[in-house]
Amino acid sequence: MPDGGALLTHDDPRIAALVAEITGDWPHVIAVWDAFRAKHEILLRGDLQVDRLSFLKQAVWAAIGGGVLRALLSRLTEENLTAAGLNAASTPFLGASFALQSYVNGAWKPQNALIGGRRLMEACDHTCRITIDGQHRGTGVLIRPTVVATAAHVVSTLVGQSGQRLPGSLARIGITFFDADDLLPDGETQEARPIAARLHEEWLAHYSPRAHGEGEALYAIDSVAGIAAPTGPWDLALIRLTTPPRAGLRGHRVCSGSPPKATFGVHILHHPGDALGAPMGLVWSIGDINRDLGAPLPLRWLHDANTDGGSSGAPCFDDNWRVVALHQAGPNLIAAANQNNRAVPIYSWAEQVETLARLADQTPYLVHAPDERRDPTPVFGRRDLQFRCWRAMSPGLPPRQRLFVVLGDVPTDRTFTVAIVEELARLAGCRLMGLDVRNLKLRSPLEFVQAIFGGLGATLPETLNAPSRLTTELRDLRNDILPWLIREVEAIADKRPLWLALDGLEVCDTAANGAAQVVEALIGALNDAPHLNLLLIGWTGPAQAEHVEILPNVPDxxxxxxxxxxxxxxxxxxxxxxxxxxxxxxxxxxxxxxxxxxxxxxxxxxxxxxxxxxxxxxxxxxxxxxxxxxxxxx
Structure with missing residues (x-):
């Protein structure tokens, strides 16, 4: 039965039965709906609803009427917000085609081919090999633009008993990315073009060793002796780089939340050693996580993906290509059948590692940034700005740490600030949209918002392009136009920070100025736009910003x-x-x-x-x- 909903009302019992299969955290459901409705131009707003049941009935009814019910249910299922009876409950509206007719493998489920393929390519770019004294030792994964995660035992010879790096260790360790052959359009193979990363002088950001005896012959591969949550130990090392290995690498997605129960499918990207111990190019192994070790959360996992010496520390991905574990070790009995390898789940320390990685993420202070003619211009000072902006290249900061105000007497120096932040955003793989407000001085609030939409490559819906009358334009801005702008920004951001840089705000010299009204509204809406960063050049209005900078007239x-x-x-x-x-x-x-x-x-x-x-x-x-x-x- 095709999508459709003629003669239905939102109180239809079939809709009630379908709504009963939508479960999960209510704010999560609202977030999914608001992103969905912005994409499909449905006017029902989730943030104004208080009655869950009534709202879900109206949302499902609207999706049926718009012919997008299947898309809505698929999106909710992707976010684990539906129950087991969804297929049966959706049959009156979608027919039986929504169900998987031949779901016979519990470890692997069908995935979108192109999206899965692109995520594999992204994961390859974030995987690296690690050498000690020129010898191949293991594999790692970039989890922040300048932070690599690997197994602690890979670098243990460079670490003292106190868990600190040894003197002179910087010269002994090497990290290399992009050591993978590629396929050219003509079918020929292009040999790898590896790039050596630059390590920070304080390269070891965090170190949690193996458990006592772990990895030795008398320590069984299925043992968790000496390991407990939340202290571990977790066989984890975080390594600082000075700059991202390549502009745009943002750090791979790390899966957080409760761990899935074995069995489930796992991908491993790794650099095993060859017969002589030299590193092989990047390879891809597939297997299953087939056993939990420890309870209630697994402290270690067993898996059957093929690995070898040099694979230690390799990222283990689920079928959505999120990092779920780091490969740790395998048995030495090559001839034995039905053996397993061992991995360390990230879940026991995922929340902690987010904090650790953020602290370890080294600001790549700029030598140059392109000026308005795209010529490289030296960056003098501005260290505090760069530090705080780089911190804001990762999501999760409060509004005052995502709001930046820059003042000064020299207009070109103020404008160069946008170039600095734009270059940092390029390195971090974030987007920045810049707008010169001086050209929009006499525009109304609506026209100013339209300019922002245009810069983002979006358009306002026709229903919002014509406010009811001049005297209600500010009310329209707050109640209709701004919420739509925020939803569009969040959709474009796609869970990554998005910068809006407004230059020339010194022209906003009256509260009635259209740009000033929009800027004040945007500042007030930062709580509702967790991925929006604001850079305000020349703004003298109210702003609860952690970074307010007045530029000197002469470089120090x-x-x-x-x-x-x-x-x-x-x-x-x-x-x-x-x-x-x-x-x-x-x-x-x-x-x-x-x-x-x-x-x-x-x-x-x-x-x-x-x-x-x-x-x-x-x-x-x-x-x-x-x-x-x-x-x-x-």
Missing amino acids: IDDVVDHLLLALAPPGFRPPHEVRATFHVLVASNLAAQPPGPAYLRAAAAANGATETLRAVINAFTPKLAPVAGGAGE
């Missing part, structure tokens, strides 16, 4: 020196105090020699003039390293 000489050290020095280089003082004098003298002109351009010229001298001094203090040849410590 210490900031210029920090820029040169970031560009020229290797990780961990700390010049002695007297050497840094010499750098300061050198930059100051170069700055004094510059002809009159804009302060920022003069500082950039002074930095260029000091580069060769500083490079020679840095190389003299780091004789065991390769000579410094270029920017960012390369």
